[in-house]
Amino acid sequence: MLSRIIPVFTLSFFLFFAAANTAYAMHITEGILPFRWVITWFAVSVPFVGIGVYHVKRKKKKMPSYLPLVGMLGAAVFVFSCFPIPVIALNGMATSHPCGTGMSAVLLGPFVSVLVATIALLIQALFLAHGGLTTLGGNIFSMGILGSFSGYFAFKIAQRCKLPLFWCGFLAGMISDVFTYLGTSIELGLLVINTGGSFFKAAAEIFGVFMMTSQGILCIVEGVVVGFVLVFIYKRRPGILFHLGVVKDDTKPMQT
Amino acid sequence: MDFFHHTFSDVYARKNNWLTRIDVRVKLFYVISLLAINLWAKNIFIPLLFLSISFIVLFSIRTPLFAILRSMLIPISFAILILIVKGLHEGEKEWLSLSIVGYKMTFREEGLRSGLHTCSKVLGGISLVITFSFTTTISRLCAGLKWFYVPNTMIELLAFMYRYIFLLFDEVSTMWTAQKSRLGHASWGKMIKSSGVLCGLLIMRAFDRAERTYEAMYVRGYDGGSILTVNLSPWRKEDYASFIGMVFVAPMLVYTGNIYVW
Numbered sequence: 001m002l003s004r005i006i007p008v009f010t011l012s013f014f015l016f017f018a019a020a021n022t023a024y025a026m027h028i029t030e031g032i033l034p035f036r037w038v039i040t041w042f043a044v045s046v047p048f049v050g051i052g053v054y055h056v057k058r059k060k061k062k063m064p065s066y067l068p069l070v071g072m073l074g075a076a077v078f079v080f081s082c083f084p085i086p087v088i089a090l091n092g093m094a095t096s097h098p099c100g101t102g103m104s105a106v107l108l109g110p111f112v113s114v115l116v117a118t119i120a121l122l123i124q125a126l127f128l129a130h131g132g133l134t135t136l137g138g139n140i141f142s143m144g145i146l147g148s149f150s151g152y153f154a155f156k157i158a159q160r161c162k163l164p165l166f167w168c169g170f171l172a173g174m175i176s177d178v179f180t181y182l183g184t185s186i187e188l189g190l191l192v193i194n195t196g197g198s199f200f201k202a203a204a205e206i207f208g209v210f211m212m213t214s215q216g217i218l219c220i221v222e223g224v225v226v227g228f229v230l231v232f233i234y235k236r237r238p239g240i241l242f243h244l245g246v247v248k249d250d251t252k253p254m255q256t
Numbered sequence: 257m258d259f260f261h262h263t264f265s266d267v268y269a270r271k272n273n274w275l276t277r278i279d280v281r282v283k284l285f286y287v288i289s290l291l292a293i294n295l296w297a298k299n300i301f302i303p304l305l306f307l308s309i310s311f312i313v314l315f316s317i318r319t320p321l322f323a324i325l326r327s328m329l330i331p332i333s334f335a336i337l338i339l340i341v342k343g344l345h346e347g348e349k350e351w352l353s354l355s356i357v358g359y360k361m362t363f364r365e366e367g368l369r370s371g372l373h374t375c376s377k378v379l380g381g382i383s384l385v386i387t388f389s390f391t392t393t394i395s396r397l398c399a400g401l402k403w404f405y406v407p408n409t410m411i412e413l414l415a416f417m418y419r420y421i422f423l424l425f426d427e428v429s430t431m432w433t434a435q436k437s438r439l440g441h442a443s444w445g446k447m448i449k450s451s452g453v454l455c456g457l458l459i460m461r462a463f464d465r466a467e468r469t470y471e472a473m474y475v476r477g478y479d480g481g482s483i484l485t486v487n488l489s490p491w492r493k494e495d496y497a498s499f500i501g502m503v504f505v506a507p508m509l510v511y512t513g514n515i516y517v518w
Contacts, residue, residue, distance in 0.1 A: 029334045030385055031303070031377035035295050053407045060409065064480035065470035067409075071416025072469065076462035078417060079424045080455045107459070119414045123421070126389045126397075127266070129327045129382050134291050195346065195370075221448060228452020233459055240463050 027124065027139050028187060030132025037190065042137030045118075048145050052115030070108060074116040077104040081120065083225075098222040101143055102151030102176030103229065106169065107244050110152040117144035142183025151176030165247075169230035174223030181210045181219075268390045273317040275391040279495040280400035281488065286498075287388045289506055294380045297513035300373055303380025310383035319390055331382040335375040342371030394418045399488050408482050415484070420465070428458055 033041070059066040081100035100120075105113040121139050125131040131139050155172035163171075189203025210216070233240055234247065241247045269276060294303050314324055343351075347366025354361055392400075398411045431454055435441060440450040473483070491499075 029331050029378050029382065030291075031294060031379075031381035032334075032338070032374060033295075035292075038295065049410075053409050056413070057407075057409045060480050064474070064478060065467065067412060067480070067483075068416065068469040068473065069463070069466040071413050072420055072462040072466035073459065074413065075417045075420035075424050076458045078421055079428055079458060082425075083451055083455070103455075115410065115413065116417075119410065119417055122414065123418060125385065129331055129386055129389075132381060133287070133385055134295055134381065197345075224448055225452045225455060228449060229456045229459065232453055232456030236456070237460055237463075240460060243463075 027121070027131035027143070028135040028184060030125070030129075030135060032132075032191075033135050033138055033187070034191070037187070038134045038137060040137075041135075041141050041187065045114075045137045045140035045145060048111065048114045049118050049140065052111040052113075052118070055109070055111045056115060070112060070116065073107055074104065074119065077101075077107075077116065078120045078123070098173075098218065098225065099143055099147055099177055099180050101147030101180065102154075102173040102222065103169075103226050105148040105152040105176065106155045106172050106226070106230070106246055109245075110148045113148035113152070114140070114144040117148060138187045142187060143180045146183040147176040147180040150179035165234055166227040166231050169227035170223040172223075173226030174219045177215070177219035177222050181215055182207060185210060266389075266393055268317075268319055268323065269393045271317070273391075275313065275317050275387075276393075277494075278391075278498060279488065279491055280392055280396040281403055282491070282495050282498045282502075283388055283392060284400050284404065286502055287384055289502065290384050290509075291381055293506065293509045293513055294377055294384065296510065297377070297380075298516055299513065300376040302509060302513040303376035306380035307376075307383045310387045313387055314390060317391070323390075324386065327386050328379075328382060331378055335378040338378065339368070339371035339375045342374065343368040346370055398484065402484060403488060408484060412483050420462075424458060424462065427461065428454065431457065 056066065056070060077100040080103065081098055083097060101113060101117050104116050108116060118136075118140050121131055121136055121143065125133055125136060125139075151172040154175040155168050158168040158171045185203045185207035188206050189199050192202040193199055211219075230241070230246070238247065290306060294306055297303055311324070315321075343363040344361060345367055347364035347368075347370075349365040350362055351365040351368060352363040394415065398415050401411050401414075402408065435450045435454065439446075441447040470478075
């Protein structure tokens with residue numbers, strides 16, 4: 001197994017950093033998924049997107065300012081997800097970029113975050129050729145659903161454990177990234193089933209390559225950035241976090 | 257950030273040419289059915305046909321080659337990666353064996369064929385998507401999606417996000433440059449902290465802008481209802497001709513795509 005991992009690792013390393021200089025690894029590109037998996041991942045993702053739409057629609061009726069708020073925060077998270085983060089292992093020779101779903105899940109809740117991720121993925125697929133239209137369902141599953149829910153629950157559990165706000169944000173950012181890559185690895189690993197390969201072996205290899213190249217460090221970096229962001233907003237404008245339901249009471253001092 | 261500024265633009269979609277004049281519904285029909293055929297294809301000829309036709313069509317509306325290649329850079333690197341990974345992983349028959357930095361790498365024939373097939377699908381699919389995005393503005397896309405019964409709330413959010421992404425990009429770019437010129441990115445640690453502060457400011461500004469936008473919308477009578485106003489005009493003769501052309505061509509493409517070459 002090791003003899004196969006090493007060449008794959010070497011080549012991935014070369015292609016991600018030397019060829020493109022910018023690593024975009026969490027989206028499955030157009031044309032990779034076979035027809036049946038395209039249908040399967042769309043079928044899995046549509047109910048979550050539907051619930052997200054229902055949530056926004058219901059809140060919009062009660063509070064008309066909710067739509068511009070979600071749109072604007074969604075745009076901000078999209079821009080955040082385009083931040084170039086240098087890969088420390090290569091001394092900044094190449095950059096990667098964060099997912100942003102952990103932060104959107106903390107700010108907007110998991111279902112609305114799935115909807116925001118869906119729209120972000122659609123924009124990226126159409127206007128950046130990053131991801132794809134047939135792979136949209138698969139990408140929604142890994143980045144939208146797994147990323148949002150894991151980030152949201154990580155944040156809530158950390159809050160329950162009374163961890164400082166920075167660590168709550170750190171865990172949300174980091175875990176949502178790890179789950180996003182895990183989701184992508186599972187989706188790609190499932191492709192070998194028909195060719196007689198082992199799903200677990202393939203998924204583990206792909207996940208290993210993700211984590212060993214830029215993405216393992218990126219998970220930690222995104223966690224740190226999300227932690228900084230939440231602390232920064234809490235110190236400057238705690239009312240925003242209170243309004244979004246991230247903190248329960250903005251008048252009580254809180255450990256950051 | 258420069259990469260996104262250059263690539264993320266609808267400048268070509270705003271031009272007036274024969275492709276931008278085609279109704280968005282026809283283009284959506286085309287792109288969805290051709291993507292399905294591209295996935296279904298059992299040989300590399302159909303995806304490569306889509307790739308070549310997309311290039312010809314984009315050249316016919318004077319899209320610069322550099323713009324097309326810039327958009328395809330990431331998918332191409334993925335396609336090459338897939339070709340190599342499959343070549344190393346699948347099959348038994350040895351095709352090429354070489355040693356890189358002491359590691360012996362053996363490419364297998366079956367794997368390379370299968371990799372080439374997937375690689376062609378990536379290139380074919382992405383070229384279709386690029387052709388669509390280079391010839392369709394977001395407002396037309398929203399109108400088209402509405403016709404396809406995509407929920408209004410989703411289209412409204414898409415329009416909102418797309419509208420403000422450019423604006424926030426500009427703000428972030430200015431702040432980013434200011435941070436850089438004041439040694440905010442002098443070390444890796446500083447850069448992470450600066451990114452945190454920058455993103456925090458971004459969220460705060462987005463929140464304030466959302467309030468101002470809502471006030472402006474409220475003044476204009478918004479009460480939480482639909483905000484979509486773009487309506488599609490009826491199909492012209494050319495649109496009907498394009499649609500009927502697709503109906504005739506699709507079965508032929510499906511038939512050709514079903515032929516096993518290897």
